[in-house]
Amino acid sequence: MSYPEDLQYPEPRYHGTRGEVNAVFRPADTPAELASPSGGATHYLATNASTGGEFGLYKVEMGPRAGGPATHFHRAVSESFYVLSGELELYNGEKWVTGREGDFLYVPVGGLHAFKNVTDEPTSMLLLFAPGAPREEYFERLAEVTRRGGEELKRFRIRHDSYFVEDFESGAE
Template sequence: MTDPEPQIPPDDPRRQLAVVRPAVDDDLSHLALAGDIYTILLSGKQTDGRYCLIDMRVPPGGGPPPHRHDFEEMFTILEGQLRFTFRGEDVLVNAGETVNIPANAPHFFRNVSDQPARMLCMCTPAGQDEYFLEIAAPVESAAATPPEISEAEQNARRQKAARLAAQYRTELL
């Protein structure tokens, strides 16, 4: 006796088509974080927690501190060049290229050029979007300049990010 063919689950009519038009959607969340501007294009709420998609604008010198988390993270570079440090090894990634960070691996990225960089980041499953909403400062648009904040405010934000990291399956290194 052979096992029956696996069946695809039925369509879930509760889930809707999501179309994001950043040029006209004024309800997107734009966030200033670590000197970068992140726009949440698709949240975990919109994808039933399967993934989130974030448009990241990274100025020269920008990027997060070393960290790791228990979810996959894929970056497609749209503009510019970034240096990704993965398990202590550096790799330059240029516009048109994609890099995938496996779950649990230590990593970070930095814009080492003198030009702004832009990339799409997909996290699967979702959750990073919620973390960013908790720790980042809202800004008006993707083209906004990150707000000037004092050293005390920077320290307070770093402490909040560290305090909430485990809740969002992240470890700051």
């Protein structure tokens, strides 16, 4: 494989000469930040705050038959899914595909997507969004706001860069 002589890297953002001690370590036994009644959990591995807005990375554990979000897209962030264990149904904007351990789905900004666990076994995945966004409130308050529904739910979704197809279908506005 050959590489071009004029590689294009992003502009430097660090201008020091010796580097810094600024790495952040999160032990594997750190408790999940969120737990759900269905046996699921969300671990905030890297947040908007901890990465300076570069990316967000969560480990998401879903219990058996756990539903996920309906078809939606984001205007500000891309989203990536890496299946760690089990099987996860992923909607790639065109069709549902079954993701298994080691499978990866990248959804560019504006790409329609959804996911769910339709099996009788738990599944887990890494969820990466870039650039970073303050998504923690979305995950922490989603169940509560969904129970109330209506315009409040739609505003909440939009506040968190989540544009659900069902919110914009005719008669839904």
